Amino acid sequence: MSLNLITDPWIPVLDRTGARRVIAPWQMADATLLRPDWPRPDLNIACLELLIGLVYLADPPADAEDWEDRQTPDPDRLRARLAPLAPAFNLLGEGPLFLQDLERLEGEANPPDMLFIDSAGANTARNNADLMVHRERYPALEAGLAAMALYAFQAHAPSGGAGNRTSMRGGGPLVTLVDPGQGLWPLIWANVPDGTPQAVACLPWMAPTRLSDKGAQVPPPQGATFGPEAFFGMPRRLRLIAAGDLVTGVVQKPWGTNYAGWMHPLSPHYRLKAGEEWLPVHPRAGRFGYRHWLGILAEAPDTALRERAACLRAYGGRVRDPGGATVLLAGWAMDNMKPRDFTLSVQPFVALPGEAAGMLAGLVEAAEQAALALRAALEPVLAGGEAREAQREAFYAETEPAFGAALAALRAGEAPAGVAARWLAELQRAALARFDALALPGLDRRETDTIRAIVEVRGFLAMAFRGYGKYGGTMFGKLQMPLPAKKKGRAA
Incomplete structure (x- = not known):
């Protein structure tokens, strides 16, 4: 039968x-x-x-x-x-x-x-x-x-x-499901439109x-x-x-x-320009971390271009207090017709008031600038672009616990400015420590021009965390911090 x-x-x-x-x-x-x-x-x-x-x-x-x-x-x-x-x-x-x-x-x-x-x-x-x-x-x-x-x-x-x-949704779409953490039926009901x-x-x-x-x-x-x-x-x-x-x-x-x-x-979407067709988000091979949150777990600043799944947005309006709810993320990372990796990750359900939500997005975007600054600074140290990209990924992984602490502080109602200051210090610590661990061993055995370049880029990297340069200026803007005063030129 x-x-x-x-x-x-x-x-x-x-x-x-x-x-x-x-x-x-x-x-x-x-x-x-x-x-x-x-x-x-x-x-x-x-x-x-x-x-x-x-x-x-x-x-x-x-x-x-x-x-x-x-x-x-x-x-x-x-x-x-x-x-x-x-x-x-x-x-x-x-x-x-x-x-x-x-x-x-x-x-x-x-x-x-x-x-x-x-x-x-x-x-x-x-x-x-x-x-x-x-x-x-x-x-x-x-x-x-x-x-x-x-x-x-x-x-x-x-x-x-x-x-x-x-x-x-294309091949192997990213699926995001709210899980209240209370069993099968609450999970199903939480996501029904x-x-x-x-x-x-x-x-x-x-x-x-x-x-x-x-x-x-x-x-x-x-x-x-x-x-x-x-x-x-x-x-x-x-x-x-x-x-x-x-x-x-x-x-x-x-x-x-x-x-x-x-x-x-049940899936997040994005588009390249406002007014164009929305496209489904697909997972990337490898680890899902906070760098991927915007537009998937947390509201992106550019909501006209990135939008969380409707089930996540609806749940935020259905419950007053999400408690310990999490988000289940899953999907096949594809290379055209070939599967590369199956992503399965449990992440927090993000529900923050306006100012705190804006700061959370700022923390993610500031980390992106810090990672780019680190990658650029490593050029005289690591010749291969793939090697520098691997260090950028490692930087994100290393700062994941501190990001979790920052999220907890925002949830607890701490002033966003204080959270931003601690996050900046953590980004600076992690970036400079990673640079030094790669650049300093054997520095005295390098060519003179290479030594000079390494010393110079380390200085630029450190200055970025004081708000200087392209990366520093953008980083401070994302963290809603005032830029340093411009130095006046010497009098003639």
Whole structure:
């Protein structure tokens, strides 16, 4: 019998005792549950997105007041509201099938592991080029795992060759979710957008696929930046092939739906110029730190160009005190079609009053100027640009604890000017210490011209932290500090 993703239990979760259970979606409102428990972190993130999408589709809050009134989980209500969606959520069999073309697709089936972003595509496997991606790890998938992989693939679809569309957020988008830290249902409810319940007719697999072979694009609903299809998009044309209860293959055809102009509520966005189309933010390979906060965790000064995810902005207006809420960040860092790294990070939820919020942005931007000053000063010490860039990254990592302390001080209501002064001192300490550790050992064995250059740039670096020079002037401006008085020229 085909798995129905609304009525049947298929989602593995952990409860507060540490026990593993398998639930149907309506049971997400069980107050004893902690989180999904799939064998891969990208599936856990996609599962949270799916559950948020189901609630948004079936029983979203009407407004902030309704959201507050309904924070207490109500499994019976959720079960009743989800029930009408069941005919659209069969995974296998006849009729409309979850996230698959309405008509059966003919052609050669791919192995089911094509549904995982870090699996090798057909060309990669044929060319024996699957060094960083993998082939033939999943010759068959049980139905629940196949459903979750299918959802993750459609939601995060990367570039896939001619005609194979990316997701509406591009390949491997950055996902940011508010986590109040109280279990599964509070996390889901914290991120559900305001809206009105929708019928199954709004789901794209209930009708023939809107093909993009002739350049057709699908915009969001009129007057909105997104609709239910943000959670249930179909950029790829797929049909699952099954043998009994196992999915053994996937048939894919090109020219699925090409989404344009959507702003997904669970992802931050940016644009290069005011008035241009908003674009989804994608994670970079490596560590996520405070240098990346603006426009993702904290409001950026240039809100016309960088905007946090709608779920973060909405949560700030829904709760008076976020308490210990955090933000879960996740996503694949991609190099075109190739996955480089999966980012998974827990960061603080940032909620500060106006002056403190402005200073927080200033701290980040001042650190950027300090890091640039350090990188420039290291030119006579480290010839390679990559080596200097590595030191810049190390500078950010070294100052991370002090940034956390500065955030705590702003949260506690400390005067921003005092926080800025301590932050400047920390930036100066870290930059000069890093420069000295690299430049001073063996200095006496260097060429005379190199010694002179090193002494000179160290002086410029130190002066930057007194407000002089390009980097120093900008740094002081970001910290709202007065620039030093200009020295008067000598009289003739």
